[in-house]
Amino acid sequence: MPDPVIETEKLTKIFTDFWGRKKHKAVDSLNLKIERGEVFGFLGPNGSGKTTTMKMLLGLLYPTSGSARVLGQDPSHIATKERIGFLPEESYLYRFLNAVETLDFYGKLFGMARDVRRKKAEELLDLVGLKDAKLRPVKEYSKGMARRVGLASALINDPEVIFLDEPTSGLDPIVSRQVKDLILELKKKGKTVFMSSHLLADIEDVCDRVGIMHLGVLRATGTLREMILIPGKTQITVSGLTDEKRVGVTQAIEAAGATVDAVSEPHSSLEDLFLRVIGTRKEAN
Amino acid sequence: MLRRLEALGLGIRRSALGPVFALSGLTVRESVRKKVFIVLAVFTLVMLGATAMLPAIRAEDRVPLVETWAQRGITFFGVLLVVFLAGVSIPEDIEERKIFTLLSKPLARWQLLAGRFAGFACLLAAFALATGLISAVFLRVVSRGSGATLANTTEYLASEVRIEEEKSQATILARRTPDKPFEATISGSPDGVAVYRFARLPLHDLPEQVPLRLSFDIQAEALLMFGIVEIFIRPAARDISPEPARKLGWEVGWSEKPREGQPPPPIMAKRTFTAKVGVTSEFLFPRSWIDRSGAIDFAVKRAQPGIGLTVRHGSLAVVSEPHNFEWNFAKGLASTFLLWTVVLALTLMGSTVLSAPVNLLFGIAVFVAGSMIGFLRESLPAVEHQLVQAEQEEAAADDGHHHAKDPIPTPVLRVSQAISNAVIGVVPDLAEFDVSVPILQGRDVPVETVGRGLRTALLYAAGALLLGLAFFRMREFR
Incomplete structure (x- = not known):
């Protein structure tokens, strides 16, 4: 079995005050293994320790005890960072640069050649839908646009592992959907995605496996299917069922020794409706 | 091997200095676009022009005045550039959380510090070159107009x-x-x-x-x-x-x-x-x-x-x-540049642990204390003398002899002595880089003086940056 891409062992972080006195245990003995090609969702309410864990995995915070390894190396290992992408909770960008200059700067940090940087920037800005605004200074961008520049800069080096901290925060439903599609695209390419969010729908849409954090402790972990499956229940979606036929179907089920718990009409999500309406409007225009 | 090939496919050519150059380029661009640099440079030149145009100043006094301004004014405005731009650059990266993105890339902390230092050093060199060049031309024009000579001797x-x-x-x-x-x-x-x-x-x-x-x-x-x-x-x-x-x-x-x-x-x-x-x-x-x-x-x-x-x-x-004035002026500017690099390195060191406003004060304090070291050194023997006298008087008082009127208490003198010694030991003597007096008196600045300044600047800059790096490596970003 190949080594896990991300692995933590009893990873603990206790924040201290100026005098070194222990104040707050943000992460408590976290054991985690994420395999190559997985999209792992890190769920939890605000202040549960998700971002602290991510920062320890990126070498921005040092663990109080325990260990963490990313791609088999300590998180502070510089060469490993060539294979990592990171989108922080908010896009913290240099406001005096435009989108092209921003991507060019981060490309330079990876030692990419000028023509490759230029080509990559064009591709990514097209991907995140900022092609038309690429020469505007970042300070003029909306929160969503800045977030998309952040996402593009996280992907500039075609990373093997991508850390996404609240990736859809501040995005409208269309871009949010695009981001989720992009995550699925990355998964198809065999990339590993470590994504934290408190938006349950985001996690549900894209993740293979989830971990739920609360007060610094990993309370539950497993595949999404395992965790949200209701044991002993079956759902059948049927078309063309009239009221009379429905009575017959219910009787047949009960004759087979099963119980009908509820009969309802399925509906699409609000997100699907929004995307359908906006999509139709765009086509009409 | 496979990863190396993949990296080559992406056009990645890693070298330790690549990220340093990237950061220094960003620093220069940031400073220019923030307009502080342009405003200070223009202000320096406007002030320079104003000194020569003032009608109340006699024609023969204009050359020394412009010369004084060119030497001391440029030094002062350069220090302002260091404090207001370099002093806040890293604290701003930290406070505005840009550091998260930076350090998640293959950028070591030493590269960030070195990149910032190199960027600001380039900026200061450009500032010295531009203001120096314009000042030298300006001085020639003013001296021609007032009939004063611009030459210096050894x-x-x-x-x-x-x-x-x-x-x-x-x-x-x-x-x-x-x-x-x-x-x-x-x-x-x-x-x-x-x-x-x-x-x-x-x-x-x-x-x-x-x-x-x-x-x-x-x-x-x-x-x-x-x-x-x-x-x-x-x-x-x-x-x-x-x-x-x-x-x-x-x-x-x-x-x-x-x-x-x-x-x-x-x-x-x-x-x-x-x-x-x-x-x-x-x-x-x-x-x-x-x-x-x-x-x-x-x-x-x-x-x-x-x-x-x-x-x-x-x-x-x-x-x-008589020797060429411009060469002497250039040596003066080189000394000024070295002074800036010392203040720059110390300010960047401070910026690894201090917040932007506190570091701004720290930068100003370094400049003020560094300019006063000579005064402190001169006053130290007087403090030592007073200390000996005070001790003798205390001993005499213990023996029941007459006690002197209102002496400064020995502990106060001891603290003053300790502080003076600590400041002299730690803070660089910036007067070592001040060659404006010989320039203004028409004397050649010996190349050895600039060489000595270079040695001191290199030592201080290296020491300050290493210490800054030690602080920076320990630092966490929440």
């Missing part, structure tokens, strides 16, 4: 100074300190002679009629601050013509009467003048009297027995031909 000092006692009755007090390689006071019987020996004067750098610059301290009775002094030229060569010296107002004679058929005795020339405290006298002497190897002796003695004559190493100097 003062060559004796390779050896000694006191000769013709008889034993003279009282000679001679002392040497690191700052004053030679100092002596001749008083009493009029037999002490101070001899200045020049061994290798560069003849190519001296005019045909060489200026000799003299400045002596006189101790006289009844508060007279002047006295009559004799100066002798004692050339090494014997077969030289007395005429050039006579033409320049020297009395020429021989140490003994020349005899026919004998080699000529040593020739010498004498001049009597009134030396005044704080006044520099200048006489010309013929270059032909200097030996081809560059050797010549001068002797100084009192013509009045009642006065005391204090002679120092720098009291007698042979002055070179």
Whole structure:
């Protein structure tokens, strides 16, 4: 079995005050293994320790005890960072640069050649839908646009592992959907995605496996299917069922020794409706 | 191997300096786009122009004024650039959380610090070059308009100074300190002679009629601050013509009467003048009297027995031909640039642990304290003296003797002494980089002075950056 891409062992972080006195245990003995090609969702309410864990995995915070390894190396290992992408909770960008200059700067940090940087920037800005605004200074961008520049800069080096901290925060439903599609695209390419969010729908849409954090402790972990499956229940979606036929179907089920718990009409999500309406409007225009 | 190939496919060519250059480029772009740099540069030049245009200033005073402004104004505005741009750059990266994105890339913390340092150093070099170039052109224009000359000379000092006692009755007090390689006071019987020996004067750098610059301290009775002094030229060569010296107002004679058929005795020339405290006298002497190897002796003695004559190493100097002003000005700017790099390195060091406003104050404090080190050094012996006195008085008081009125308490003096010593030991002496005085006095700035400044700047910059890196490596980003 190949080594896990991300692995933590009893990873603990206790924040201290100026005098070194222990104040707050943000992460408590976290054991985690994420395999190559997985999209792992890190769920939890605000202040549960998700971002602290991510920062320890990126070498921005040092663990109080325990260990963490990313791609088999300590998180502070510089060469490993060539294979990592990171989108922080908010896009913290240099406001005096435009989108092209921003991507060019981060490309330079990876030692990419000028023509490759230029080509990559064009591709990514097209991907995140900022092609038309690429020469505007970042300070003029909306929160969503800045977030998309952040996402593009996280992907500039075609990373093997991508850390996404609240990736859809501040995005409208269309871009949010695009981001989720992009995550699925990355998964198809065999990339590993470590994504934290408190938006349950985001996690549900894209993740293979989830971990739920609360007060610094990993309370539950497993595949999404395992965790949200209701044991002993079956759902059948049927078309063309009239009221009379429905009575017959219910009787047949009960004759087979099963119980009908509820009969309802399925509906699409609000997100699907929004995307359908906006999509139709765009086509009409 | 596979990863290396993948990296090559992405056009990745890793080198340790790549991220440093990327950061320095970003720093320059940031500073230029933030407009602080442009505003300060324009303001410096406007102020420079204004000094020359003021109608109230006499034409002949304009050149020194512009020169003073060019040297000191540029230094000051450069320090402002360091404090207001470099001092807040890393704290802003941290406070605005851009550091998260930066450090998640393959950028080591030392590369971030070095990149910022290199970027600001480039910016300061551009600032020095631009303002220096414009100032130099401007000074030429102003000097042409006011008729003042812009030239500077080198003062060559004796390779050896000694006191000769013709008889034993003279009282000679001679002392040497690191700052004053030679100092002596001749008083009493009029037999002490101070001899200045020049061994290798560069003849190519001296005019045909060489200026000799003299400045002596006189101790006289009844508060007279002047006295009559004799100066002798004692050339090494014997077969030289007395005429050039006579033409320049020297009395020429021989140490003994020349005899026919004998080699000529040593020739010498004498001049009597009134030396005044704080006044520099200048006489010309013929270059032909200097030996081809560059050797010549001068002797100084009192013509009045009642006065005391204090002679120092720098009291007698042979002055070179006028040199190019721009080269001297450039050396001054180079020294200023070194001063900036020291303040820059210390400010960046502070920025690894301090917030932006606190670091701004730290940068200003470094500049102010560094400029006052000379004053602190001078006042330290006085504190030590007071401490000894206070201890003696305390001991006397313990023995039941009279206690002095309101002495400064010994602990206060001790704390003052400890603080002074700590500041002197840690803060760089920025006066070492200040060469504005010789420039303004029309004297050449020795290349060695700039070299010494470079050594100090390199030591301080390296030390400060290493210490900053140690702090930065320990730092966490929440």
